[in-house]
Amino acid sequence: MSNQAGPVRRGVKGHPKSGPSIGDVARLAGVSAQTVSRVSTGAEAVRPETKDRVLEAMRELGYTPNHAARALRRGNFRSIGLIAHQVIRTGESKTIEAVIEAARREGYSVSLVDVETPSSSDVSDAVQRLNHQAIDGLIIIRAETATPTTLALPPTLPVAVSDSRFVGHHPAIGADQVGGSRAAVQHLLDLGHKTVHHIAGPDDSGPADLRATAWRQTLQDAGRKVPAILRGSWSADSGYELGRTLAQRKDVTAVFAANDEMACGLIHALHEAGREVPRDVSVVGFDDIDLAEHFWPPLTTVRQQFQQIGNELVELILRQLRQRTQLSDFHGTVAAPLIVRQSTAAPRKRR
Amino acid sequence: MSNQAGPVRRGVKGHPKSGPSIGDVARLAGVSAQTVSRVSTGAEAVRPETKDRVLEAMRELGYTPNHAARALRRGNFRSIGLIAHQVIRTGESKTIEAVIEAARREGYSVSLVDVETPSSSDVSDAVQRLNHQAIDGLIIIRAETATPTTLALPPTLPVAVSDSRFVGHHPAIGADQVGGSRAAVQHLLDLGHKTVHHIAGPDDSGPADLRATAWRQTLQDAGRKVPAILRGSWSADSGYELGRTLAQRKDVTAVFAANDEMACGLIHALHEAGREVPRDVSVVGFDDIDLAEHFWPPLTTVRQQFQQIGNELVELILRQLRQRTQLSDFHGTVAAPLIVRQSTAAPRKRR
């Protein structure tokens, strides 16, 4: 069957590829394999000249330790799996960056898998794929509405979820979506707007749901009329589309967009229709992406502290790893402060 | 020393953690380990009822294959290392996303490492870290000016670099930076601008260098005056800072920014100074990030086809893996078309 399998690189006959092993180095240096191992792991009690001889042999053979064998022997991989929904979305990539950096500080690398949709089945697939990878812990960003109960995880794998609701089976860290959203809406009301419209994220998204609910609640608490909700898809394009409709309605004076990208698209549509921001319409976003400050006008928005979230996610994993237990009842919240810039103002006096 | 090392989970005495093994499953199912292996790898010639029995035993024990052992046995990891400079930067995250997706399609996962600066030493560090990880190939995004010769790579590790210059030691894929930049500058000249100013990326960046050189060359070819170059750092903030200066100079009517973020900051500064885009100043960016279309005004920019670049990077790795050879003389280019939107126009007639 495989007698024409192409040129196998080395190995007398047995296994494919892989470079020189610890044994080859040992032979060349005239020492035992164990001594080579000692040098390669961090040299406890190896005579300097022996060590040099070994290092020299390593260099000569171009030896690099075989990570698989090492991991097999040690029982860990020094690697964390990371499932993200959409790498592109600024919020996520900032969290990812923070996770990668925090992991690196602890000597861990990160194995990244993305899922097309936040559906439970897609996440399960991703978990499956990672399962077959070499990971010591698993971080899930934006579990959205997926119910982690259904995920077939190895029973002892430490997990941490970036989510603002406590989902009940895994420890979670999340921004204070509700507090941030309430502050955004209240800010607009305080400026004198009668009510606030809302461009929400997709309805299968947990954070979108939290923000929409907080928006509605804040309006109700203030005794204001709650306008019909508008559904976007997080993308600037969707904000633009919805904005084209909103721009026609003169009664719309304040809009809370569920993220900065949609706010950007919305402002685009308003400008295009000749409605000025914030003179005619005030706009608040969510996330505080790097560009938000440089939109025109600079965007008032709710800041998500992704860096901190990323750090805490890694911390959660490491804590479980160190204690050799799984946490399940932990839920941390990270503040989401309102950053007031120039896209909001009091409504124009009319009549 | 380690006699109080905490509760070790299982294992009669020997090794730490790790779940049930193939042997445990075999015992429970009343078959040999090899049969379990056959089921877990893809069942060639296992009687259906035996297979069911094995699967049942796996479920009962919560068995997941040990990836380290598997990788050791098979000699590969089905994993690709990815070194990126800044995950945040839109250009990079789009490439990363494409790489991850392409890798997934081929059954590979991606191990992501970021470097703080594109300096050769930082990249070397990253390689070191990945070296100790389990990877079959290595993709480096934005090698910038790092000279890959100095990287201590395992001699047989397939490498692919995302870079627009042919660096000579590893196969590279890159956008047509020069063509795109020339088109951008030429577009502004064709509109009637006397000359074009340039906000460049940092001077340790290869792509920034290519774009700046192409800009200068195009102006020279057209016999135009070449203004002093302005150095940014890729960030919108840096574009804004430089823009505050530029906005004061009435002779500036056209600016080519080396990326969209800086273009955004620039436009912010111009607006703030009361200079309108494109009426008073035309602006062209580079990258065509998702938001560029929704800036105000929508940004004329050079599109980088990150998706395609990501795909080809993975393809390059796989080709080397399949052929068991390293490529070194390959260099592919991906077109970078100019996308004309509304941030560019003919200069106002004066005098």
Added chain:
DNA sequence: CTCCAGTCTGTTCACGTAAACATTCTGGTG
């Protein structure tokens, strides 16, 4: 010189898996 403590190095073994080879079983043919 003998003995001992300490330092350095070597030997043995197991980690979990899968390839190669060996064996058993099945059912059909002469």
Added chain:
DNA sequence: CACCAGAATGTTTACGTGAACAGACTGGAG
């Protein structure tokens, strides 16, 4: 019934590493 081909399963072995233990060497004290 003997024989055989092919399917199904079991046995042996090696992948590269590092822990545990064992042995060899050093130099100083008695």
